[in-house]
Amino acid sequence: MSSMPVLxxxxxxxxxxxxxxxxxxxxxxxxxxxVSFAVYxxxxxxxxxxxxxxxxxxxxxxxxxxxxxxxxxxxQGQRTDNVPEAQRRKLRPRFQMVFQDSGSSLNPRKRVGDLxxxxxxxxxxxxxxxxxxxxxxxxxxxxLPAEMKNRYxxxxxxxxxxxxxxxxALSLNxxxxxxxxxxxxxxxxxxxxxxxxxxxLQEKLxxxxxxxxxGLGAVHYLSSRIAVMYRGRIVEMGGSDALFDHPAxxxxxxxxxxxxxxxxxxxxxxxxxxxGEVDEEPPDGACPLYAxxxxxxxxxxxFKGEMTAVTGDETHLSVCHRAWEG
Amino acid sequence: xxxxxxxxxxxxxxxxxxxxxxAVSGVSFDVGAGEIVTLVGESGSGKSVTxxxxxxxxxxxxxxxGGEILFEGKNLLSLSPxxxxxxxxxxxxxxxxxxxxxxxxxxxxxxxxxEGMRRHLGYTKEQAWAESVRxxxxxxxxxxESMMKKxxxxxxxxxxxxxxxxxxxxxxxxxxxxxxxxxxLDVTIQCQIMELLRSLREETGMAVLLITHDIGIVxxxxxxxxxxxxxxxVEEADAETLLTRPAHAYTRALMQAVPxxxxxxxxxxxxxxxxxxxVYGDMTGCRFAPxxxxxxxxxxxDDGRMAEIAPGHLSRCRWEEGGEAV
Numbered sequence: 001m002s003s004m005p006v007l008x009x010x011x012x013x014x015x016x017x018x019x020x021x022x023x024x025x026x027x028x029x030x031x032x033x034x035v036s037f038a039v040y041x042x043x044x045x046x047x048x049x050x051x052x053x054x055x056x057x058x059x060x061x062x063x064x065x066x067x068x069x070x071x072x073x074x075x076q077g078q079r080t081d082n083v084p085e086a087q088r089r090k091l092r093p094r095f096q097m098v099f100q101d102s103g104s105s106l107n108p109r110k111r112v113g114d115l116x117x118x119x120x121x122x123x124x125x126x127x128x129x130x131x132x133x134x135x136x137x138x139x140x141x142x143x144l145p146a147e148m149k150n151r152y153x154x155x156x157x158x159x160x161x162x163x164x165x166x167x168x169a170l171s172l173n174x175x176x177x178x179x180x181x182x183x184x185x186x187x188x189x190x191x192x193x194x195x196x197x198x199x200x201l202q203e204k205l206x207x208x209x210x211x212x213x214x215g216l217g218a219v220h221y222l223s224s225r226i227a228v229m230y231r232g233r234i235v236e237m238g239g240s241d242a243l244f245d246h247p248a249x250x251x252x253x254x255x256x257x258x259x260x261x262x263x264x265x266x267x268x269x270x271x272x273x274x275x276g277e278v279d280e281e282p283p284d285g286a287c288p289l290y291a292x293x294x295x296x297x298x299x300x301x302x303f304k305g306e307m308t309a310v311t312g313d314e315t316h317l318s319v320c321h322r323a324w325e326g
Numbered sequence: 327x328x329x330x331x332x333x334x335x336x337x338x339x340x341x342x343x344x345x346x347x348x349a350v351s352g353v354s355f356d357v358g359a360g361e362i363v364t365l366v367g368e369s370g371s372g373k374s375v376t377x378x379x380x381x382x383x384x385x386x387x388x389x390x391x392g393g394e395i396l397f398e399g400k401n402l403l404s405l406s407p408x409x410x411x412x413x414x415x416x417x418x419x420x421x422x423x424x425x426x427x428x429x430x431x432x433x434x435x436x437x438x439x440x441e442g443m444r445r446h447l448g449y450t451k452e453q454a455w456a457e458s459v460r461x462x463x464x465x466x467x468x469x470x471e472s473m474m475k476k477x478x479x480x481x482x483x484x485x486x487x488x489x490x491x492x493x494x495x496x497x498x499x500x501x502x503x504x505x506x507x508x509x510x511l512d513v514t515i516q517c518q519i520m521e522l523l524r525s526l527r528e529e530t531g532m533a534v535l536l537i538t539h540d541i542g543i544v545x546x547x548x549x550x551x552x553x554x555x556x557x558x559x560v561e562e563a564d565a566e567t568l569l570t571r572p573a574h575a576y577t578r579a580l581m582q583a584v585p586x587x588x589x590x591x592x593x594x595x596x597x598x599x600x601x602x603x604x605v606y607g608d609m610t611g612c613r614f615a616p617x618x619x620x621x622x623x624x625x626x627x628d629d630g631r632m633a634e635i636a637p638g639h640l641s642r643c644r645w646e647e648g649g650e651a652v
Contacts, residue, residue, distance in 0.1 A: 260542025
């Protein structure tokens with residue numbers, strides 16, 4: 001992994017203003033705190049976490065759909081977060097995004113063919129005839145019959161609509177696709193179809209993915225490396241097998257233990273369980289998990305937020321000062 | 327011993343203009359006293375409709391066109407509205423997936439908690455209040471006294487689901503129907519709620535009919551399982567048999583479509599081709615046949631009857647008798 005990262009986040013922070021007296025967070029809310037990672041060509045980098053952990057905000061920051069409060073975003077070595085939009089627009093075809101809700105990310109009044117055609121027309125990729133041929137090619141690439149280009153989005157099932165969104169993202173020949181919970185809204189049988197499709201496309205087109213999800217199995221299936229987020233921070237990051245087989249952070253362990261597994265032999269297994277809920281505020285300066293962690297010590301009150309390598313694996317990092325002892 | 331709840335050949339149709347569209351056909355299963363039975367299936371399989379029909383909660387377009395629902399030997403379908411009212415909330419309680427809309431937003435938690443006890447059990451306001459506080463504590467709410475005075479919008483999703491469970495338990499029902507109670511919650515909270523339901527069953531001996539789309543939850547919770555597909559119950563067995571020796575091609579496919587946490591990533595997920603049929607009234611024979619990996623080779627595809635393939639193990643598919651796995 002010595003090559004230049006395709007996407008890189010350096011110390012990203014995003015703070016939102018939250019108004020209203022009854023708000024849980026009085027004035028501002030830090031959605032993302034000091035997030036740094038790099039995604040290398042051809043890999044799939046996964047981000048997992050529960051709702052509100054900031055994973056979708058990270059995606060939006062990397063796509064330059066929002067401006068970070070501080071920190072930097074790089075695309076193939078070029079800074080993208082602080083350049084004028086006109087300049088960024090030239091780069092946009094090369095990083096594309098697929099959203100969770102395929103129903104609301106397709107204009108209901110346009111035919112599917114036109115939806116896929118639109119980005120190519122905007123960026124002037126070829127003549128009308130070439131673009132038409134490309135639309136049909138893209139539809140068959142994602143496993144839909146080319147005749148379907150004349151239909152409207154509502155005529156498709158959720159899984160088919162997600163295929164259309166993927167075709168749309170592919171239309172500009174991107175280098176990297178950010179997938180924000182692309183399968184969470186789908187039934188399991190359809191989920192497997194889309195996961196397989198994403199994997200095939202990656203091989204065929206040499207794509208890089210940033211895959212965001214809360215379904216641990218799905219993220220593990222596609223990703224080579226995974227970051228776990230909690231309350232806006234990356235708490236653990238590493239190769240996906242290392243991370244899932246030997247989690248070093250208590251939160252990762254609890255997340256893995258909480259996921260129901262379709263294996264009767266594992267029923268009633270011992271698990272690390274967290275008390276309370278995500279919105280439980282840790283004391284000032286303490287580890288974000290302090291209020292819920294079963295392994296907390298005095299030292300956890302002085303949280304440094306530094307990622308340190310887990311023994312024996314330089315690529316496996318965790319913010320927990322205690323090496324996993326379970 | 328006769329079952330606590332026994333559903334026999336249930337048929338439900340929905341009025342669609344002048345036509346009746348069948349949603350559930352020929353569903354039969356039993357829930358014994360103190361048993362946790364899960365009804366598992368993808369969206370549109372008819373599992374929620376089946377659950378709603380037990381308490382007469384179907385939308386106006388829904389019509390039960392055949393079969394019976396026996397609760398302690400009484401057919402709930404032949405009861406007058408007043409008689410059903412005496413059972414609803416008292417003998418059979420229900421909790422729902424939609425935690426946002428299942429509590430009344432303009433009443434405090436306390437007034438919603440005490441309503442059932444005052445009505446069904448004739449408690450005084452003070453008795454009901456004291457019992458409510460006890461129940462809220464039991465469901466894991468630490469500050470139960472102040473929770474009683476809160477409005478639903480002031481609580482998190484996990485808290486609301488606990489309040490719903492506490493309300494459901496308030497009249498000590500013999501059967502709790504839980505319709506996807508954790509689908510809207512994060513996994514660590516889901517894990518807490520499942521733990522709670524399991525321990526409440528041990529403590530009170532109430533039976534639970536748990537509806538879910540997640541085969542992992544089946545593996546964690548169920549004593550017995552009924553698998554639904556396209557409005558039919560396709561397989562029924564005790565949890566261990568179903569998970570370790572599934573007989574129906576759909577059950578097998580469903581289990582193989584879920585990516586595990588420690589799977590070998592090189593293995594491709596088994597994706598069921600096509601999607602769940604939305605209209606299945608006209609289908610004859612096996613309704614899974616168009617998507618089944620055995621497809622045309624299946625000698626029973628025109629049959630689709632439920633048959634007992636081993637004691638206590640019913641299935642509409644007998645592919646396993648022929649031997650080889652999917």
